[in-house]
Amino acid sequence: MNETVFALVSEYGAYVIFASAFLSCLALPIPTSLMMLSGGAFIVAGDLAAAPVVLAAFGGAVLGDQTGFLIGRYGGAPVIDRIARSPARRAVLTRARVLVNRHGMFGVFFSTWLVAPLGPWVNFVAGATGLTWVRFAISDILGEAIWVSLYVGLGYGFASQIDTIATLMGNIVGLLAALSAAGAMALWIRAVLRAGRVRHH
Amino acid sequence: MVSFLKRIWTAAPIATVILGIAMAIAVVFSIRLVAFWIYWADPNHRDQTVAAWMTPGYIAYSWDIPRPVILEALTGSTPRPGRPMSLDELAEMNGIRVEDLIAATEAAIAGHRQSGAGARP
Secondary structure, three states, X not given: OHHHHHHHHHHHOHHHHHHHHHHHOOOOOOOHHHHHHHHHHHHHOOOOOHHHHHHHHHHHHHHHHHHHHHHHHHHHHHHXXXXXXXXXXXXXXXXXXXXXXXXHHHHHHHHHHOOHHHXXXXXXXXXXXXXXXXXXXXXXXXXXHHHHHHHHHHHHHOHHHHHHHHHHHHHHHHHHHHHHHHHHHHHHHHHHHHHHHHHHO | OHHHHHHHHHHOHXXXXXXXXXXXXXXXXXXXXXXXXXXXXXXXXOOOOOOOOOOHHHHHHHOOOOHHHHHHHOOOOOOOOOOOOOHHHHHHHHXXXXXXXXXXXXXXXXXXXXXOOOOOO
């Protein structure tokens, strides 16, 4: 699959990087990290100019995140209300909301690059649970700047090994994302159990 | 263990399912990382081979060969200026097989290295 992505980038350059960054921030399974890696490699090979590649990736990602946040804000609130129908869940959600407002910036920040597969979901949740837009935007822009420089930079620095780097990064980030999701679910389950216990007293 | 699973299942069924899936995915990625590590440990597996998606510029850079040497190997299929083209596209544009183009490129790399100029292990 790596090679198909590389071929797309060599054929369509910054346009395909922009589109894929935008769409992958809306939870479409598109390997944008791969696109940025190959973008970096084509920059150092003299086939693509640096500015369009970096701007396309960054612009696409930030616009995609903003769209996801808005979808969460205007489409997600009713869903959250439905989830909150059970008292135990409502208690946990209230705690989650407090947590999102207090620590949401960290969540958004790391979900844009370190555990990028979780990014779109964090955007929806941040929008739906009412994280302030300014806080969302600041951590999102900082995180995406790291995401783009990390992958374009790796592609640039290890151009002759992008296939290897792509496989390696894919597995590491996949593992981190899976572990984070498992950790989040463990916290949620623990909170529900506690809320249930409190209710029984 | 079973009673614990039952307890979390009754408390939060959806979260329990997601937890299980996430843990399974984590195991899959761990196995893939180890498999990759073992594969990578063999130096023979480290060399990149010329592929259809590569552009002449990328090949020149990756194999540390001057651009003209690569372009010469692709005679008759000079890329249009202003836009990079992969070997695949070049082959299609010129009505030749991409395998031939790859073979010609590999021969040019080997020839250039043998001539001693810019040799790299």
